[in-house]
Amino acid sequence: MKLYHITNNTASAVAISDIPEVDYMELYRDLEERMTSESYHVAHYFATEIDRGLKFYIILLNDESSEVLISSFVPDYYAEGLASLTAIHAQFHPFEREINELYGVPFHNHPWMKPLRFSHDRRNKLSTMDTYPFYTIEGDELHEVNVGPIHAGIIEPGAFRFICNGEQVLHLEIALGYQHRGVEGEMIRDDNRLRQTLIAESVAGDTAVGHATAYAELVEKLSDKVVDQNLKLERMIAIELERIAMHIADTGALGTDIGFQLYQVACEALRTVTINTTQAWCGNRFGKSLIRAFGTNHPLTEAKCELIRKNIADVRRRYEELRSDILDDHTLLARFEQCGLVPRAEMQRIGGVGQAARASGLKRDIRATHPSGYFATEHSHEPIVKHDGDVMSRLSVRLDEVLQSADYVLQALAEYKPSGRLSAPDYEAKLQPESLSFSLVEAWRGEICHVALTDKEGRIVKYKIKDPSLHNWLGLAIAVRSEGISDFPINNKSFNLSYCGHDL
Amino acid sequence: MLVRLLNTLLMIVVALSITGVINRTRALLAGRKGIRFFQHVYNVRLLLRKGAVYSPTTTVLFRIAPCVYLGAAIIAFLFIPIADLEPVLSFHGDIILVAYLLALSRIAIVLAALDTGSSFEGMGAAREALYGALVEPALMMGLATFALFCGYSSFADIFSTAQEMNTNLTIVMLLLAYVFLIIMIIESGRVPVDDPRTHLELTMIHEVMCLDYSGIDLAMINIAGWLKNAIWAVIAANAVSVVMCFHWEFATPLAIFGTGITIGAIESLRARNKLSRNITYILTIVAMSALVLLTGFLLYQNIDI
Numbered sequence: 100m101k102l103y104h105i106t107n108n109t110a111s112a113v114a115i116s117d118i119p120e121v122d123y124m125e126l127y128r129d130l131e132e133r134m135t136s137e138s139y140h141v142a143h144y145f146a147t148e149i150d151r152g153l154k155f156y157i158i159l160l161n162d163e164s165s166e167v168l169i170s171s172f173v174p175d176y177y178a179e180g181l182a183s184l185t186a187i188h189a190q191f192h193p194f195e196r197e198i199n200e201l202y203g204v205p206f207h208n209h210p211w212m213k214p215l216r217f218s219h220d221r222r223n224k225l226s227t228m229d230t231y232p233f234y235t236i237e238g239d240e241l242h243e244v245n246v247g248p249i250h251a252g253i254i255e256p257g258a259f260r261f262i263c264n265g266e267q268v269l270h271l272e273i274a275l276g277y278q279h280r281g282v283e284g285e286m287i288r289d290d291n292r293l294r295q296t297l298i299a300e301s302v303a304g305d306t307a308v309g310h311a312t313a314y315a316e317l318v319e320k321l322s323d324k325v326v327d328q329n330l331k332l333e334r335m336i337a338i339e340l341e342r343i344a345m346h347i348a349d350t351g352a353l354g355t356d357i358g359f360q361l362y363q364v365a366c367e368a369l370r371t372v373t374i375n376t377t378q379a380w381c382g383n384r385f386g387k388s389l390i391r392a393f394g395t396n397h398p399l400t401e402a403k404c405e406l407i408r409k410n411i412a413d414v415r416r417r418y419e420e421l422r423s424d425i426l427d428d429h430t431l432l433a434r435f436e437q438c439g440l441v442p443r444a445e446m447q448r449i450g451g452v453g454q455a456a457r458a459s460g461l462k463r464d465i466r467a468t469h470p471s472g473y474f475a476t477e478h479s480h481e482p483i484v485k486h487d488g489d490v491m492s493r494l495s496v497r498l499d500e501v502l503q504s505a506d507y508v509l510q511a512l513a514e515y516k517p518s519g520r521l522s523a524p525d526y527e528a529k530l531q532p533e534s535l536s537f538s539l540v541e542a543w544r545g546e547i548c549h550v551a552l553t554d555k556e557g558r559i560v561k562y563k564i565k566d567p568s569l570h571n572w573l574g575l576a577i578a579v580r581s582e583g584i585s586d587f588p589i590n591n592k593s594f595n596l597s598y599c600g601h602d603l
Numbered sequence: 604m605l606v607r608l609l610n611t612l613l614m615i616v617v618a619l620s621i622t623g624v625i626n627r628t629r630a631l632l633a634g635r636k637g638i639r640f641f642q643h644v645y646n647v648r649l650l651l652r653k654g655a656v657y658s659p660t661t662t663v664l665f666r667i668a669p670c671v672y673l674g675a676a677i678i679a680f681l682f683i684p685i686a687d688l689e690p691v692l693s694f695h696g697d698i699i700l701v702a703y704l705l706a707l708s709r710i711a712i713v714l715a716a717l718d719t720g721s722s723f724e725g726m727g728a729a730r731e732a733l734y735g736a737l738v739e740p741a742l743m744m745g746l747a748t749f750a751l752f753c754g755y756s757s758f759a760d761i762f763s764t765a766q767e768m769n770t771n772l773t774i775v776m777l778l779l780a781y782v783f784l785i786i787m788i789i790e791s792g793r794v795p796v797d798d799p800r801t802h803l804e805l806t807m808i809h810e811v812m813c814l815d816y817s818g819i820d821l822a823m824i825n826i827a828g829w830l831k832n833a834i835w836a837v838i839a840a841n842a843v844s845v846v847m848c849f850h851w852e853f854a855t856p857l858a859i860f861g862t863g864i865t866i867g868a869i870e871s872l873r874a875r876n877k878l879s880r881n882i883t884y885i886l887t888i889v890a891m892s893a894l895v896l897l898t899g900f901l902l903y904q905n906i907d908i
Contacts, residue, residue, distance in 0.1 A: 243722065244723070251802045252802040266726075266878065354874075357874040358870065358874065360632070360871040430795070430876075431874045433874070433880065434876075438877070583877070583878050583879055584726070587805050
């Protein structure tokens with residue numbers, strides 16, 4: 100029996116009737132075997148309410164063959180729970196926790212069943228943040244340190260509970276959910292697609308372009324309108340500009356945390372140039388309003404191209420200088436090297452994605468493995484992979500990616516001929532009915548996956564968003580195990596995960 | 604009398620200026636204009652006008668600690684001469700008193716931090732106590748070296764006789780200045796040992812112990828910090844001026860700018876130590892101090908090396 104519908108990231112949306120509805124245990128046995136291979140990881144796994152009960156969809160990515168495998172199942176209404184996939188493959192844990200929280204589905208043998216984000220529509224309203232079941236270890240010589248949920252400094256809320264033996268961290272548990280806004284519910288409240296675009300842009304404030312691109316691509320796949328090649332190129336420039344800006348900001352933030360002033364201010368200056376370039380293009384420093392489905396309100400002109408070219412070439416030159424200084428500085432290397440190790444096997448086990456996974460030696464980059472838009476047709480991308488899995492690796496992935504992205508932007512601008520013919524955005528296009536559409540985008544933090552289901556009239560009735568942070572928060576918890584508690588901040592910065600992207 | 608007054612005034616100038624020089628150096632190196640030179644003083648003036656807020660879990664220990672902290676620092680402050688000037692207070696053996704007054708102030712603030720019951724402050728207190736214990740041998744051996752040369756054990760006598768020392772002490776004095784500069788960095792919680800600007804409670808040492816203090820208490824702690832800085836800076840500057848030019852006109856600017864610029868530059872140009880490496884860093888200074896004492900002893904005995 101066919102277990103999966105096989106598609107890829109450039110194909111158009113899949114009719115729901117084409118997705119096989121399989122027996123859960125059969126799928127379970129297949130996944131048990133299949134997910135041991137390093138080329139597979141789970142992109143999304145969610146449940147949706149239908150008249151027969153709950154229907155589960157599971158989306159897997161094969162990084163080798165660029166295939167996307169989609170399967171679904173509807174467990175018997177009277178069945179008492181499902182066998183837990185987390186028990187055999189830890190990377191399913193946030194998804195099973197979410198399903199359990201929303202619908203109360205028990206997962207047998209789940210090793211770590213805890214609330215994920217305390218969503219407003221959770222099933223068990225008695226489970227609140229105040230009763231979060233923190234892990235504890237008994238022992239006279241151990242002490243617990245609780246940080247947050249309100250932090251000093253300009254970061255979002257999240258509770259970190261450390262169990263320490265002296266200065267050494269034995270265990271870190273991260274409790275999130277303080278930023279829950281009900282984004283996924285808002286996305287389907289009505290069929291106003293401009294409104295949906297604006298919500299998608301604010302899923303995570305630092306990844307406005309990434310999430311807006313994911314939304315736009317998802318909607319475009321549901322329509323047969325042809326998307327202009329120049330539009331794809333402009334989106335690629337936008338997302339690479341975001342990557343450059345955020346990677347530079349993170350490089351600087353690491354400098355702040357080790358009290359290294361010159362390195363911090365040098366990065367801050369470069370980041371300002373980069374985000375101001377985005378502002379000169381579209382009027383917003385974070386690229387809000389830049390990405391729209393089927394068209395754009397801010398087509399590139401000759402003058403804007405020239406400005407981006409000039410600024411990015413300058414940023415690239417100055418950042419390269421800074422990069423070689425960073426790699427030479429022994430005080431900095433002493434802090435970052437061999438700190439916060441996440442070995443490759445561990446990263447693979449938890450399903451890590453994005454630059455954190457690449458720093459641990461996993462070649463996971465949607466631009467290379469599941470390219471869409473510009474990278475699918477015009478340009479092939481070679482991911483930057485480091486192998487140590489420490490803070491330094493995560494930093495050096497950033498150092499190299501900034502230069503690589505700057506090269507991509509400069510190269511794309513050299514090829515680009517502003518035609519002035521780019522269409523305006525279309526918020527009314529007819530969408531394919533009864534389909535599942537997904538989009539995968541490699542934003543600066545990692546793989547973003549948006550999934551939507553449409554009804555008979557082509558309205559979006561289910562919208563699921565996955566920010567890369569969902570996978571990688573566990574990576575941070577693993578990184579600080581047995582490290583000194585004072586090294587937590589630099590580990591946290593080296594991942595720089597999103598709280599609101601997780602909480603949605 | 605006038606000399607003592609001048610000494611105290613200059614010490615106050617040093618105490619108030621060092622932080623300004625550090626801030627200005629950092630700003631210039633970062634390509635910024637920087638805040639007002641005496642901004643830290645205005646900040647403290649602001650704190651002095653405010654009332655204090657106390658956590659209900661704290662006891663009287665928490666409230667008296669800032670007074671002990673500041674009181675001990677003020678008394679110690681009065682024993683320090685600038686080069687050829689005379690301090691207000693002086694007696695035989697006062698170097699021991701100064702060392703332990705500063706230890707007393709540390710004990711007070713450590714106990715107050717533990718009194719709050721906060722896990723952060725407990726961590727800070729543990730770190731402060733550890734580093735304080737580790738740095739003490741360096742301090743005592745440094746002071747012993749001074750005492751060895753002069754045959755005196757009060758700051759006033761040490762520095763007033765120091766100018767008659769013969770020139771082959773140059774190396775010992777310069778090393779002593781270095782040792783006291785590093786002791787100042789460790790004691791005042793500066794990069795690379797601690798970072799006074801960090802907002803990260805988990806990495807703080809000194810700042811985390813003062814998290815629960817506000818208003819006038821915080822102002823007292825800050826003032827005590829300036830006074831302590833001045834003590835270390837002046838001792839280091841005196842050691843240098845012994846071999847170069849033993850006059851207060853030389854030692855005062857040296858104390859302000861030598862330490863201020865050095866610390867500002869260090870804070871701009873390097874990263875903080877990993878916390879576990881601080882112990883090695885402090886022990887290196889202890890070893891250096893022991894080396895200085897040994898070298899000083901050999902020179903003093905006129906053993907030809």
